[in-house]
Amino acid sequence: MYDYDLLVVGSANADLVIAVERRPAAGETVLGTDLVVHPGGKGANQAVAAARLGARTVLLARVGDDAYGRLLLDSQREAGVDTVGVLVGGAPTGVALITVDPSGDNSIVVSPGANGRLAPEDVRAAGSLFQASRVVSAQLEIPLETVVEVVRNLAADSRFVLNPSPPRPLPAEVLAACDPLIVNEHEARVIAGTAALGDSPESWAKSLLALGPRSVVITLGAEGALVAERAGVRVRVPSVRVDAVDTTGAGDAFTAALAWRLGRGEPLAEAAAYAARVGAAAVTRPGAQESFPTAEEVAYL
Ligand code: RIB
Numbered sequence: 001m002y003d004y005d006l007l008v009v010g011s012a013n014a015d016l017v018i019a020v021e022r023r024p025a026a027g028e029t030v031l032g033t034d035l036v037v038h039p040g041g042k043g044a045n046q047a048v049a050a051a052r053l054g055a056r057t058v059l060l061a062r063v064g065d066d067a068y069g070r071l072l073l074d075s076q077r078e079a080g081v082d083t084v085g086v087l088v089g090g091a092p093t094g095v096a097l098i099t100v101d102p103s104g105d106n107s108i109v110v111s112p113g114a115n116g117r118l119a120p121e122d123v124r125a126a127g128s129l130f131q132a133s134r135v136v137s138a139q140l141e142i143p144l145e146t147v148v149e150v151v152r153n154l155a156a157d158s159r160f161v162l163n164p165s166p167p168r169p170l171p172a173e174v175l176a177a178c179d180p181l182i183v184n185e186h187e188a189r190v191i192a193g194t195a196a197l198g199d200s201p202e203s204w205a206k207s208l209l210a211l212g213p214r215s216v217v218i219t220l221g222a223e224g225a226l227v228a229e230r231a232g233v234r235v236r237v238p239s240v241r242v243d244a245v246d247t248t249g250a251g252d253a254f255t256a257a258l259a260w261r262l263g264r265g266e267p268l269a270e271a272a273a274y275a276a277r278v279g280a281a282a283v284t285r286p287g288a289q290e291s292f293p294t295a296e297e298v299a300y301l
Helices: 042-053 067-079 113-117 120-125 127-131 144-152 172-177 185-192 201-209 250-263 268-282 295-299
Strands: 004-009 013-019 036-040 057-063 086-088 094-100 106-111 133-138 159-162 178-183 215-219 225-229 234-237
Touching: 004 042, 004 127, 004 144, 004 250, 013 067, 036 042, 036 067, 042 057, 042 067, 042 250, 042 268, 057 067, 057 113, 057 120, 067 086, 094 113, 120 127, 120 144, 127 133, 133 144, 133 250, 144 159, 144 172, 159 172, 159 250, 172 178, 178 185, 178 250, 185 201, 201 215, 201 225, 215 250, 215 268, 225 268, 234 268, 250 268, 268 295
Parallel strands: 004 057, 004 133, 013 094, 057 086, 133 159, 159 178, 178 215
Antiparallel strands: 013 036, 094 106, 215 225, 225 234
16 A cells, blocks of 8 residues: 555746747847746646645655745645655755746746755655655656666556656666656657657657657647557547647646556556646646646546
8 A cells, every 4th residue: 555646756946937929039038027936847846736636645856945945845735745755955946937928838948956956865765755656757857867766766566657858868777667758749859869750659659669668658739649558559649629828837737647547547548638638727727836727627627
């Protein structure tokens, strides 16, 4: 019996958000709205999204001993996330500078701060959380050697879910643990490196599976997602049509929902279909964590 449905290992950022008419090109200055500060970061977002859906969730992360760190801790606790694994100090809290345009699309620059100090020894010290968690999820806003240590500390029958964002080439040891690896097209191309990807999502999935993951989920925006398992399963999951206000954090909500439903024993394609509805709900409201739905809201979507 596990104490937690989901352990999220990852980043926590203060999101400094400005809405703009048009995101600036290189060398360009544009004027935007007043600055708004939201709790964010891909790890912290996943933890809040899962907890809001009802998952017993714990976060392993690092924030600074500062006002942004307290904002992030408050947001986790309010959502019901266990913050026993949130370490404080070592560097200022991570910050994300975000511009959002009227279509809801964004551009993000992250200063990792304390996220960059979440070290392999922090993972080893949190061994009891790994033993107590059915599913573990991670992203790549923390050092890669820390993610390597995560896969070395998984409990024997727990499941590992990775959204490699922002993407970088991954060691075989990490790829082999992913079940699933969740990528969009850009992330797929970076992870595949010199391996030929082909020109359809089905061929991308085949190439990625050849690198070692047990399963792959390729998110395709308005085209939904493709689920592919080593066992041969290939399923297209449709998207859910909504009016997008702000896409920030929608991918994190998708990953969290998928991880939670997998932990409940759902087949990957069903979990992905549910996650698509959670991600769709998240784009209909501004901000990241504030936009994540409850299970009840998803049921009415
Ligand atoms: O995925 C969205 C997140 O990316 C934002 O909350 C921001 O902090 C960056 O990490």
